[in-house]
Amino acid sequence: xxxxxFMKLMEIVGSKxxxxxxxxxxxxxxxxxxxxxxxxxxxxxESVESLTSAFLNSAIGQxxxxxxxxxxxxxxxxxxxxxxxxxxxxxxVDTAKEYFKDPARVKGARKEILGDPDGR
Amino acid sequence: MEHIxxxxxxxxxxxxxxxxxxxxxxxxSCEFEHIRVDMSGVRWMDxxxxxxxxxxxxxxxxxxxxxxxxxxxxxxxxxxxxxxFLSNYGREKTQDTYGTTIDYxxxxxxxxxxxxxxxxxxxxxxxxxHMSAALLKKFRESIFEIFSxxxxxxxTKFGIFSCGQxxxxxxxxxxxxxxxxxxxxxxxxxxxxLQFSAIEAINWATEGRNTTKTGPxxxxxxxxxxxxxxxxxxxxxxxxxxxxxxxxxxxxxxxSELAVPFTGTAVNIEINTADEHTYCLASELSPxxxx
Numbered sequence: 519x520x521x522x523x524f525m526k527l528m529e530i531v532g533s534k535x536x537x538x539x540x541x542x543x544x545x546x547x548x549x550x551x552x553x554x555x556x557x558x559x560x561x562x563x564e565s566v567e568s569l570t571s572a573f574l575n576s577a578i579g580q581x582x583x584x585x586x587x588x589x590x591x592x593x594x595x596x597x598x599x600x601x602x603x604x605x606x607x608x609x610x611v612d613t614a615k616e617y618f619k620d621p622a623r624v625k626g627a628r629k630e631i632l633g634d635p636d637g638r
Numbered sequence: 639m640e641h642i643x644x645x646x647x648x649x650x651x652x653x654x655x656x657x658x659x660x661x662x663x664x665x666x667s668c669e670f671e672h673i674r675v676d677m678s679g680v681r682w683m684d685x686x687x688x689x690x691x692x693x694x695x696x697x698x699x700x701x702x703x704x705x706x707x708x709x710x711x712x713x714x715x716x717x718x719x720x721x722x723f724l725s726n727y728g729r730e731k732t733q734d735t736y737g738t739t740i741d742y743x744x745x746x747x748x749x750x751x752x753x754x755x756x757x758x759x760x761x762x763x764x765x766x767x768h769m770s771a772a773l774l775k776k777f778r779e780s781i782f783e784i785f786s787x788x789x790x791x792x793x794t795k796f797g798i799f800s801c802g803q804x805x806x807x808x809x810x811x812x813x814x815x816x817x818x819x820x821x822x823x824x825x826x827x828x829x830x831x832l833q834f835s836a837i838e839a840i841n842w843a844t845e846g847r848n849t850t851k852t853g854p855x856x857x858x859x860x861x862x863x864x865x866x867x868x869x870x871x872x873x874x875x876x877x878x879x880x881x882x883x884x885x886x887x888x889x890x891x892x893x894s895e896l897a898v899p900f901t902g903t904a905v906n907i908e909i910n911t912a913d914e915h916t917y918c919l920a921s922e923l924s925p926x927x928x929x
Contacts, residue, residue: 535758537782538750539790539855568754568778571859572786579856591929599925602772602917608928609859617849617856 522558525549527566527577534567542576549577553585553593564598571610578607579614587615640671640703645679648687650812650906652885652894655690655878662694663898671703678709685803688723688742689814690878690904693799695726696744697818697901700796721801737766740802740813747789747798756800757781766804767811767911776867776917777811777909783860784815784905790857792819792903809912810873818902822879836882837893844877844884864907871913879903 525548528534531541545561552559563569581590596607644661648654665673675695683691695705707727710718718724719732721739740760745753757778760766769777781800788798794817802813819825823839826832834842844865849857861877865886868875874887879902883894 533751533754535754535782537754537779537786539786540748540750568775568782570779570782570786571863572783572790572857575856575859580854582856583854587929594929596925596928601923602775604923604925604928606863608923609863610856611929613859614856 522560523552524560524562526562526564528564534565536566536573536577537568537570539572539576542573542578545577546580549594550581550584553581553589556593558593558595560595560597562598563596563600563603566603569603569606571606574607574610575614579610579617582611582614582618640665640668640673641676642673643676643679647681648683648691650684650687650814650876650908652883652896654684654687655876655883655900655904656896658687658690658694659878659896659898659900662697662900665694665698665703666901668698668703669701673698673703673705675705675707676709677707677714678711680711680714683714683717684812685717685721685723685739685742686801686812686814686906688718688721689799689801689816690900692723692726692742692744692801693796693816693818693902693904696799697796721803723801736806738804738806740766740800740804742801743799745785745798745800747792747794749798750785750789753785753798753800754782760802767806767809769911770914770916772915772917773871773909773911773913776871777813780864780867780907781813781815783864784907787860787905788815788817788819788903791822791825792817793825794819794902804911809910810908811911812906812908814904814906816902816904821899821901821903822877823882824880836880836899837884837895840877840879840882840884840893841891844886867917868907868909870915870917872910873913874906874908876906876908877903 530545549559698705720734721742722731723742725731796818799816804811822843823836826839844861877884878900880899881896883896885892
């Protein structure tokens with residue numbers, strides 16, 4: 519059975535405040551690297567006290583510019599998350615899907631993040 | 639030597655912001671001056687209005703002016719000393735006996751962590767209201783959303799200013815965050831090529847999923863989340879940017895045009911501290927169907 523990587527937000531960020539876009543970027547780097555390698559990732563929100571859309575857009579929203587939706591759905595999961603935080607995450611995910619409906623944005627994101635010169 | 643008088647009542651309302659933007663406009667071109675601000679005509683200043691006032695004075699000092707404040711009535715001196723505002727102008731910070739103030743501070747956009755600990759520290763003072771855990775969480779997150787918005791969109795070269803005040807008798811807590819960046823209207827013009835009036839620009843930024851974000855990180859939720867929360871809480875949001883004054887309270891938006899533009903964006907949120915909503919939505923969501 520394929521091994522699932524377990525990532526605890528609080529440990530990656532080093533704080534219970536998951537609010538800054540820069541901190542989200544760090545989380546994103548780890549999730550994206552794992553998904554790129556075909557790994558499954560489970561992200562734990564345990565002990566997170568504050569969460570913002572800015573953080574989640576960086577950490578998770580931008581994945582939709584790099585990976586197909588199906589790959590995220592099958593490769594990424596969350597746990598230990600409060601209901602209101604889950605609701606915020608859903609809003610961020612829906613907004614990201616909408617944002618990346620524009621193919622030019624997807625192409626730009628892949629070029630910038632994955633270093634794919636053709637943005638494919 | 640430049641001598642300028644500030645007068646009246648500087649409250650968190652249209653008139654208060656209008657007084658401050660007029661004051662800023664009159665001094666905007668000053669460089670290498672000693673500016674004496676005569677405060678003797680100021681009968682009252684809401685302590686959270688130190689954030690826009692402090693931002694304006696800070697910008698003047700960055701234009702190599704020396705700023706001094708004179709004629710402060712004893713009551714005013716007390717208010718502005720307790721939150722540390724006057725410490726920037728040569729006065730000692732005084733003890734906040736009732737613990738109702740949230741200090742005046744200036745942050746650089748890269749100070750996200752420092753801002754985080756400032757909010758954590760100051761939202762649990764002895765004089766601050768007992769708020770439900772859900773309300774406190776929502777309030778903190780709203781403040782972080784506003785700060786993040788300034789960091790991401792304002793392109794400020796002068797920093798981000800914040801200050802707060804609890805009004806126990808009214809069960810209201812006001813918190814202001816101000817940047818001296820490009821403002822919402824100009825941001826829309828630069829990033830999205832949209833030509834809006836200042837008020838239209840604020841409306842655009844607070845509605846739907848509108849965003850000026852480009853590049854790999856999506857955005858466009860911060861101000862909408864804030865509006866949703868304040869709507870449920872029965873609080874108030876005021877946004878001042880360029881010539882636009884925008885206020886949301888009791889489920890309705892009211893707008894007015896300021897006499898002169900404010901260079902940057904000021905957001906004031908006022909929460910109803912007696913609110914007992916749980917803020918846990920009765921949602922069908924589960925972690926399995928979020929992506």
